Every structure is written in C-alpha cells, then in structure tokens.
Amino acid sequence: MQTEFLIQIKDLKASIDNKEILKGLTLEVKPGEIHAIMGPNGSGKSTLANVLTGREIATVTSGTVTFEGKNLLEMSPEERAREGIFLSFQYPIEIPGVSMVNFMKTAINEQRKHRGLEPLSASEFLRQMREKKELVEIDSALTNRSVNEGFSGGEKKKNEIFQMAMLEPRLALLDETDSGLDIDALRIVANGVNKIRRPDTSVIVITHYQRLLDYIVPDFVHVLYDGRIVKSGGPELALKLEERGYDWIRKEAEVSEETWTTDRK
C-alpha cells in the first residue's frame, strides 16, 4: 500500500547526554508540502535535524519515524541520504583536500548505485554540474576548490543548495539556511530552492525568522517549544511570531502544560 505521507514522525523523544530534548514530537509531511518549523533557541530544532539525518549526537528513546513506509531510525546516515533525505547544514563543514568535484561525483554515484543505476559518465556529470551551478548562481571558481574551504558564510549556504540541486532529494531539511545571509544572498538561496524543487519534493524549513518564508512559502508553520510542537497553522502564524515574538507561545504552552499535568493527576 502506498503511504500517503512522505515522512511520519510520531511521538518522537530524544535526548543528548541523558537530557531529554525532544519530548514527544509528531509531524507528518506529504509529498510536495513545505513545512516550516519555528521556535526559540533551545527548543529542539537542531536536534530534530540531527535525529532525522542519523547523527549520533542525540539518542532516540521512543517514538517512530517512517519515511516512504520504511523505518528511518534503523538506517545509517548514508542510507537515509540515498533514500532521498538531504540536510542543508546550519554550519557547513570545511574539508581541506577533498575537491568539490570528487565529492559530488562520489555522492551522486553512490546514490545511483543504490537505485540500481550505472555511474554517470564524466561528460554527463560535468553537464549537470554546469547546469546546477547556474541554477543556484554559485561561482564556478568555488566548485573547483576543496569542499567549503575558505568559502564565506554566504558561499557555504549557496554550496549547500548547489549540492541539493545535484542530489535531487525527496525531502530537504533546511536547518537555519537563512542565518548569516544578507538579503541578496538570502534571495538567491531561497530562489535556488524554489527552482530545483520538483512538484513532489517536500521541504522542512527550520528557522528562527520569518524572512526566509517570504521566499519559500510554507503550507504549514509549526511552533516547536520545549521539545514539542505546541502550535500549527498556515503562513500567517509565521507573521504573527515575527510580530509578537515567542512569549505568548511560551505562556500558552505553559498553561496547557499545567492543564495537562493537572488533568493527569
């Protein structure tokens, strides 16, 4: 049976060093949907990105994550990537001595192997590199260098979107992709995402600020607070957060927490 959801996260709990960070998070994303997850510092946004991509910093203590009907939590980071999950890193890593070309060629061919496809020919690979570079307006000189080495903050973020363009994921997680970008770079990065997205590509945008959502318009906005999604709505919720901050959410959440605790007693 074809599942209706691309990814289903149910009652997910995860901790770092025995401290519970995600405290029962539930989120369902259908193919082609864009979800924004907003929340104050320390609410668990980055932990969610870590758990979904298989980084072993956080330990999942309970809950399930199903991706296209498969148990995501059993997969290694590389298997998740090959299944079509892509994370745009908040802080992309510099890897001296590893060329962008070699990195992308290896990544693409590993994914193709996973899908039972032959490796790309050199000319086809270069053609794709060229095409995708134009799409995300990344300087050609950068892709001739080592991965992220000596790139500015904006160039690193563009490079993440370039990799997304090359790898054509089913689900893209954009972790604070807007942080540290000036308005021009933000527009280029956001438009890049829009241009490379196919109709069935889903996106989860993790962000502090509303401004990225002017360009990547979400179908749903969720507020993550203290390890749980405490409020969901449409794009208007993001505007409201931008205007009023997170305090009213905090109050609402604490009230409901009390009510909930009282109810249980």
Add this chain to the structure above:
Amino acid sequence: MDYRPEVISRLTELWEGKDAGVLQGSPDIYNRYRAEAFSEFLRLGIPDRKNEAYKYTNLEKSFGHRYEQYFSPKPDDFREAERFHCEVEDLDVWNMVLLNGFFPRGDEGLAMLPGGIWVGSMKAAARQFPSLVEKHYNKYARNENDGLVPLNTALASDGLFLYAPKNTVYTKPIQIVNLLHSTQDIFTQDRNLVVVEDGAQMSLLVCDHAISPQHYLTNTVTEVYVGCNARFEIIRVQNQHNDSGKITHTFIHQERDSFASSNNITLHGGLVRNATWHRLNGENAETHSYGLFLADKQQHIANFVKVDHAAPNCNSTQLFKGVLDDNASGAFNGRIMVHKDAQKTNAFQSSNSIILSDTARMDTKPQLEIYADDVKCSHGATVGQLDENALFYLRSRGIDAKEAKLMLMFGFAHDVIKNIPIEALRERIDNLVLMRLRGELSRCASCAIQCN
C-alpha cells in the same frame, strides 16, 4: 641485550678488508676521508634512543638483522635493473634506473643532458670533475652525534652525481628510479652529491622501490649544494616493504637568493628515517621541507628536520603529515635554529598526524633555538583522529563510512602533495596515495619486472 657490538664487529671486519673488497678502485678524493670517518663511527656508534635525535626510533629491527652481503656492485648485478621501465603516463622526465643506489655502468663517463646538466656515478665524477668534487664532497654532511653519517663516509663505495653548471636549466625533472633487488639480504650504502651552481635549476625525483622480498637496509647520504640564485627541488617517493629499512641523510646547503624544496613521500617501508638538513647560508634564501607518510602493521616512519638560519632575511617552512594505523609508530623531530645574525628570519613548522587505531603511536618534538631578536618563528603539532563532523557531512550526502574516511585521509595527505611543483607528478602521487589508502598498492605495483 645490546645487539650493537656484534654489528660493529662485523662492520669492522668489512672495514679491515675494504681495500681488496668493497672499496677496490675507489678514488682517493673519497678515500682520504674514510679512516677518520670510521673512527668517528666507532666513537659515536649506532644511535640508540638515548640520542636525542633518535629518541623515538629504535634501529634494532633493521640494524640487528644479519645481512648476508654488504652491497658493492658488480657489472652483472645490473641486468635486472636495465629491464625496468617506470610507467608514469604523461610524466615527461629524463629517467634513469639505479640498483641499490648505484649507477649502472658506473665506470663509464658522465652523461650530459640537454641544457648541459651532468649525471653519472661518483667514481666517474672524481675523474671528470676532480676540483669540483674536491670543493663540495663531504663539506655539507655533518656528523652531529649521528654515527651513521660517518659510517657512510667511511664505507660507501659509489653513488649518484648530478651537476648543473652555472646558469644551466633543465626544465624536465630528472627521475631516478632506485631499485632494491637482490637474492640475498643486503646492507647497502650509497653516497650522492648534487651541485647546482649559481643561477642553475634542477628538479629531481627519486623513487625507491623494493622489487624483491629480501631484507634490506640502506644508509644513504646525499649532499646538495645550491648556489646563488639557483633553484633545486627534490621529491622522494619511498615504496618498499615491511622488511626493508631505509635511512636517509640529506644535507642541503643554500647560498644567497636560492630556493630549495624537499618532499619525502613515504608510502611503504618497515623502518624509514629521513633526516633532512637545510642550511641557509646566504641572505634572502628560501627553503621548504615537506613530508608525508602512511604507516600500518608494525612500520616505523621517522622524519628529522633541521633548518639552520645562518643568514638574515631567509624564509623556511616545514610541513609534515602522517596517517598511522594498526601498530605503526611515527616520529617527527623538527628543529629550527636561528643564528645570532640571522635577523628578519621567517621560519614556520607544522606537524599533523592522524591515528586510526588504539595501538598506533606518534611522537612529535618541535624545537626552536633562536639567537636573533627580530624574527618570526612558529611551530604547531597536532595528533588526532579523523574529524567526526567532516565524516558525518560526507555520509549525509550518501557516501558510505568507509569511503568517507578514505576521502578524508586523502584530503589530509593532499595538503602535502599539493606542494609538489610538477602537476603530472602530483596527480601520479595522489593516485599512489589513494591506492595505498585503499590497500591496493603492492611492492609490485607498476613494476615491469614480473618476478613471480
């Protein structure tokens, strides 16, 4: 029990029979230094770990072995070597094959390369350029507490001579393929001299291959003179095997406005110790010392560097990197010495190693001795594991953990390789390093003599 007295008594026997034996027909120009050198060797002995420069290197594994023969070449020995062809595609070089450090047909005269560079055996050099050899031979090598240097001076019968007269430029690299090949376990010593006169340029690639599985021990001394405004580059690629020991002492002496760089790439070897001495003897000279090694099993790879800033306004860098797995051990001992008058010196040193197993070991010892007051010197040493964040980054793009580790190690190594000035060679060495990291590099790789 100390293994050394027995080794020294065997060497003494060799010394006493030298005139009818290993040193038969050796030119006087070399012979005149031998007696003093041998007594110096007896005084200093084979270095042990009490010697500061050998603190982390135990030579017993190589020196304690009983070698059946002390190598001193005979014409017949070279037949195998002459069949060897080094297959380096796209590498435009002038190529020559040596056997156990010795020049085939050593008694013939020197050959002249286009541009006017002379190449041949030390024996032939003594005949053809006696005053030049006299001027430079044994002038730059220093014993400094290391008995192995005078041991070479006393007993090495021959070696390679390269001479670039004033203002000669040969744009192609000179490739020396040095084969270790024997049917017996051998101890071999070669003595080499390179003279690059004022305004001349030379680029030298030395590839050491062990092509038969015997035990080898090589103790090599190379003296290099780089004249005013001259340029010299040496790249060594060492690909031997676990039963071979390779000790090199390279002394690079530089005059004013000169440039020199040394790059030691150690892919494989049971015990390897490369000592590189740079002396900046004239103003505004520049020198670089690079090294990369990949060690596993029980291998030990040591790099010793000393840069002497004896004149003002000179620049030097040292960059050494190693990857160690299994029970391998490595050592880096790098010294910068800035003499009293060497003001405006810039001297930098960096040593970085990656340890892949719990039992591998790396010791680093940076030393700065500064007697001038207007200098910039720095040193840094790191020993660590692969960067977990970088590993995750690669895996998050679908690259499996094993391949990702390999890519990181390769990237780490490439930092040294990228300093090799010849592009085709850089690619070739990148490739060799990758093969080595994948475990695909055997001692027979790319060798034309299929001995099995």
